[in-house]
Structure formats: C-alpha cells, structure tokens
Amino acid sequence: EDQVTQSPEALRLQEGESSSLNCSYTVSGLRGLFWYRQDPGKGPEFLFTLYSAGEEKEKERLKATLTKKESFLHITAPKPEDSATYLCAAPYSSASKIIFGSGTRLSIRP
Amino acid sequence: EPEVTQTPSHQVTQMGQEVILRCVPISNHLYFYWYRQILGQKVEFLVSFYNNEISEKSEIFDDQFSVERPDGSNFTLKIRSTKLEDSAMYFCASSEVIGDNYGYTFGSGTRLTVV
Numbered sequence: 001e002d003q004v005t006q007s008p009e010a011l012r013l014q015e016g017e018s019s020s021l022n023c024s025y026t027v028s029g030l031r032g033l034f035w036y037r038q039d040p041g042k043g044p045e046f047l048f049t050l051y052s053a054g055e056e057k058e059k060e061r062l063k064a065t066l067t068k069k070e071s072f073l074h075i076t077a078p079k080p081e082d083s084a085t086y087l088c089a090a091p092y093s094s095a096s097k098i099i100f101g102s103g104t105r106l107s108i109r110p
Numbered sequence: 111e112p113e114v115t116q117t118p119s120h121q122v123t124q125m126g127q128e129v130i131l132r133c134v135p136i137s138n139h140l141y142f143y144w145y146r147q148i149l150g151q152k153v154e155f156l157v158s159f160y161n162n163e164i165s166e167k168s169e170i171f172d173d174q175f176s177v178e179r180p181d182g183s184n185f186t187l188k189i190r191s192t193k194l195e196d197s198a199m200y201f202c203a204s205s206e207v208i209g210d211n212y213g214y215t216f217g218s219g220t221r222l223t224v225v
Contacts, residue, residue, distance in 0.1 A: 034213045043114075043201045043216035044153065087153065096141070096166045097155040098214070 002027045006088050006101035013078055013108050021073040021104045023088030033071050034098065035064050036087040044087055044100075078108045112136040114217035116202050122223045123192055131187045131220045133202030142185045143203040143214060144177065146170070153201070159185065192224045 007022045025033065032051050036044035048057040050066035057064050061082060063074045073086055085103040092099060115134040123129050135142050144156040158165040159177055176188045185204075189196055199221050203214040 036213070036216075041199075041219070041221075043203075043219050046213035046215065049213055089153075096158040096160075097143070097168070099155070100153040102152050 002090070002092055002099055004088055004090050004099050004101040006086075006104050008104060009102070010105040011107070013075075013106070015079060015108055015110050016077050018074070018076045018078070020075070021086055021106070023071040023073070023101055024069060025071070025088070025090050026069075027090045027092070027099070031091045033066055034089040035062075035071070035073055036089060038085045038087055038103065044089075047086075075106070078106075080108045080110050082106065083108045112215070114202055114204055114215050116200075116217035116220050118220060119218065120221045120223070122225060125194060125224055126191050129189050129192055129222065131189075131200050131202075131222070133185045133187075133217060134183050135185055135202065135204035136206075136215055137183070139204035139206050139215070141165075141205045141207065142177075142179070143205075144187045145201045145203060145216075146198040147201065147219075148198045156187075156200075189222075192222075194224050197222055197224045 004025045013019055032049050034049055035047040037047055038044045048064040053066055053068045055066050061076050065072045085105050087103045088101040089098045117132045142159040145153050146156055147153045155168050157167045157171045157177055174190045178186050199219040201216050201219045203216045205214045
C-alpha cells in the first residue's frame with residue numbers, strides 16, 4: 001500500500017537551533033517527492049520537488065534531500081517565522097493524485 | 111504571483127443541504143483537483159479533473175459529490191446532501207501538467223461546517 005509517514009509529529013526548537021524532519025515513503029514507481037509548508041487555516045504552499053536519490057534542493061534556511069526510501073527537510077538556524085506544519089507528499093502511481101503525510105508541526109521559540 | 115482563489119472562505123450549512131464550493135484555478139493550468147482536510151487529520155485527495163471530465167476520484171468522492179467547470183475560469187465542488195462528517199477544510203488545487211515539477215498550487219481553502 002502506498003504510504004507517506006512523517007516524523008516527528010511535533011518539534012519545538014529555539015531560534016537558531018538547526019534540526020531535520022523526516023519523511024519515509026513506500027510508493028511504487030515514485031514520480032517525485034514534494035515538500036509543502038502549511039500555515040494554520042491556509043492551504044499547502046509548495047516548497048520543493050525531488051525526483052531522484054541523491055538530489056538536494058535549497059530555499060533560504062531549508063534544504064530537502066532524497067534517498068531511495070526517505071526524504072529529509074533540514075532547517076538551518078531557524079527563525080520564528082519558520083513555524084508551520086511541514087508536509088511531505090508523493091504522487092500515486094497514477095500521478096493524477098498525491099498522498100500526503102500527516103505533517104510535522106514545527107515551532108520556533110524566539 | 112498567480113493564485114488559486116476559493117470562495118467562500120467559510121460556509122456553515124444545515125445537514126442535508128446542498129453546498130457549492132467555488133474555485134478559480136490559475137489561468138494557464140489544465141489540471142484541477144479537490145482535496146479536503148478534516149481537523150487534525152491528513153490532507154486527502156478527492157478528485158482530479160482534466161479536459162472537462164474526472165480523471166480520478168477517491169473512495170470519499172461518492173454520488174453525493176460532483177465537480178463542474180461551468181465556464182472557462184471557475185471550477186466547482188458540489189455536495190448534494192451534506193452530512194456532519196463532511197465538515198472539513200476543502201482545498202482546490204491546479205497544475206500545468208500532471209506531476210508538475212513545481213507541485214500543485216493550492217488555494218487557501220473553504221472551511222465547511224455542517225450543523
């Protein structure tokens with residue numbers, strides 16, 4: 001069964017304290033792995049797409065990496081405005097729909 | 111930056127009533143989607159739509175649900191007879207192509223409350 005699992009469920013960091021969020025997936029014929037940011041009461045906001053093992057993408061304090069079974073979202077020296085829920089998602093084999101993980105709620109304390 | 115626009119932002123309806131949720135996708139996008147998120151749960155796929163027909167739908171998308179592109183800009187989700195368990199955030203999304211390199215662009219959602 002296609003599945004996307006994220007850990008931890010919640011993460012509290014001090015401003016400037018770097019860490020990583022994990023996404024493991026079992027999706028046959030992977031067609032990409034997406035990372036989204038979701039603020040309370042808002043829709044998911046696209047961050048990255050990764051397609052092949054070893055690929056890395058960066059945006060400001062965020063870096064996403066991909067292995068054959070996992071993806072990591074590294075956050076370096078986070079600021080309070082990075083507080084949000086980070087969602088990992090992958091297209092199903094049909095590619096016309098995507099399956100989301102349950103997300104990691106990230107809180108950054110000033 | 112282009113946006114997906116959803117209206118209304120919040121809708122309260124009586125159980126058994128029909129509701130229509132509206133979306134204006136990004137103008138050059140060809141693929142349209144509806145997702146929903148029950149409070150505290152995962153974002154779930156409902157339906158994808160391309161070339162004026164449903165491409166794929168989930169088990170959630172039963173006969174009570176329908177989608178339509180009534181004109182060149184709007185994309186709607188209709189729930190014929192709402193149930194309490196339909197209460198959720200409903201997100202519209204669009205993409206230029208299937209498996210778009212840039213992911214799907216989501217709207218800000220409509221919070222549907224069924225009482």
